[in-house]
Amino acid sequence: MTAYIDKIGQFEGQEVTLRGWLHKRRSSGKIHFLTVRDGTGFIQVVMSKAAVGEETFHRADHLGQETSLIVEGTVRADPRAPGGYEIDVDTLNVVGESRDYPITPKEHGVDYLLDRRHLWIRSPRQQAILRIRHVVVDAVRDFLNSRSFTLADTPIFTPAACEGTTTLFPVQYFDNETAYLAQSGQLYNEANIMALGRVYCFGPTFRAEKSKTRRHLTEFWMVEPEMAFATLNDAIELGEALVVAIIARVLETRRQELETLERDTTSLERVQAPFPRITYDEAVETLKAKGQPFKWGSDFGGTDETVLAEQFDQPFAVHRFPSALKAFYMKPDPDRPELSLSVDILAPEGYGEIIGGGERLDDLDELLARIKKHGLSQKTFEWYLDLRRYGTVPHSGFGMGIERVLTWICGLEHLREAIPYPRTLNRLYP
RNA sequence: UCCUCAGUAGCUCAAUUGGCAGAGCAUUCGGCUGUUAACCGAAGGGUUGUAGGUUCGAGUCCUACCUGAGGAGCCA
Structure with a gap:
């Protein structure tokens, strides 16, 4: 079932397919936190090594900002999430790679941003x-x-x-x-x-x-x-x-x-x-x-x-x-x-x-x-x-x-x- | 068109009176099972906008130019 982030609450507890772009990635040795956006909103996707296995986990080690991807996972309500929900991922497929995305989380000047x-x-x-x-x-x-x-x-x-x-x-x-x-x-x-x-x-x-x-x-x-x-x-x-x-x-x-x-x-x-x-x-x-x-x-x-x-x-x-x-x-x-x-x-x-x-x-x-x-x-x-x-x-x-x-x-x-x-x-x- | 300010690493900035060009982020490598601007350790990364000039020595001072920003005028 393809879901969109702005309506993700309707799918609580269900397995959904999310299509979008990697906004941000944080990582520990055995858990990745991927913030994904799909044009309707932002949501945190959680990937633990125990759940997805060694291979899928390492595929997410080097995902660059703005990589386009399709993830499948289960929607879970979480009070820690800004939008109230997270997705525990089962599978992850990269659609298009993105290396050295020029707009970083750090601040940028006006001219730089307008050129991009x-x-x-x-x-x-x-x-x-x-x-x-x-x-x-x-x-x-x-x-x-x-x-x-x-x-x-x-x-x-x-x-x-x-x-x-x-x-x-x-x-x-x-x-x-x-x-x-x-x-x-x-x-x-x-x-x-x-x-x-x-x-x-x-x-x-x-x-x-x-x-x-x-x-x-x-x-x-x-x-x-x-x-x-x-x-x-x-x-x-x-x-x-x-x-x-x-x-x-x-x-x-x-x-x-x-x-x-x-x-x-x-x-x-x-x-x-x-x-x-x-x-x-x-x-x-x-x-x-x-x-x-x-x-x-x-x-x-x-x-x-x-x-x-x-x-x-x-x-x-x-x-x-x-x-x-x-x-x-x-x-x-x-x-x-x-x-x-x-x-x-x-x-x-x-x-x-x-x-x-x-x-x-x-x-x-x-x-x-x-x-x-x-x-x-x-x-x-x-x-x-x-x-x-x-x-x-x-x-x-x-x-x-x-x-x-x-x-x-x-x-x-x-x-x-x-x-x-x-x-x-x-x-x-x- | 006029006035003011700015230009240093991929980005954002620092560099004392003219005296060894640096930090954070990003990238790469390593570590970490609850992070959310994540964190900790390491590495690579520079023709200081361009062209001249002053000086033993210029990122720093002088001249010209280029690019950008803010404002004036004008307007929504």
Whole structure:
């Protein structure tokens, strides 16, 4: 009977076949302790010379870390085992040898590990992160699907900048025209809601910023919901509910992984809607009161975000940023046109911005003026302008960075651990 | 692009004021029937990132370059 470690308790007292990899080996003269992992968990396999005989026992003398193997043995409950069970082995077969595995139980540097990311993901900590990532993605999709959102994927090759400010990756392939890798599905989402009402796109996003910080990747995953007939407030409420749903699902199903990561979950337990909300103006006042040198009209730096986050013990929303700070499609506040109907949701504990969005400009003439003012080509945006010509409606949405959310949930030091194969300024391998 | 820091054994690091280049882990060999970062004993393992310079003598000081990290700007 083939068994998997996460469900091994069902087989107590029974003979099972376990297929996996040798994680670690400890040995005495007449007993081997093999920690085996099979992709679902870790378990200690005990091999005594008396039970298996001289030949099998000596075959296990030199098993290297990460040797793939098939063991047959009896499941036994043991209070000494971290998972509650051990396996007393009868037979052991090596599937693939492994000599001089480069990632040892000792600590390694970041660059060394990233060069071996294809192996690093085998370690317990990285497995835990990737499992939680899966649950986050799953929770996002379930949440949006259950609220009548339709997944409508947006293109990766795009003809121009969605947001003029950031840098794009050019691709030379299409005749007479440079294509760029998408940095947002935003504009296409706006077309899609006019067909489907509520939509989201969920895929990789590319930013050619020369960012060298623990908060940036050049390729990252973003979910972007967009709603027709929706205000800034609707977008904030959706964002809150989404974050709450993700945290609840992770706490519900991935306790063990959070423990592996030694994540103190008390701050996650506190997360509930509604989040504290402050205006940009209030945020500036707070920063000044806390002695930060900050001028109205500039964007928050990393330190500013941390100082603001210290005021709250859960995620919080900052809304109504100056229009000059935000993309051309952001709708101005009717009461104060110098402000935009925009929102950022920031994670607590200094993890920074996880959501950015707002209400979109739905008036044709105003949008035309913005495009001119930003020096963008009207021709490129004709299709986007059509959305204002044929039955425009107020609409809102946001983007949420999956790795940023995961970094916060897992309490990671670096964003690059939150994605299987991180792409940063200087990294394209493996 | 700018600022700061780092680069020594396969890995993580040490090396006092410029004076014999070392430890732990990993590997190999030996020992051990309850280990779980196992332990005990032994062995092998080095062009100190690269190229110059100062000096009787450079891992250490100087110059340039390479690579990486953290941060700024920008953003999710």
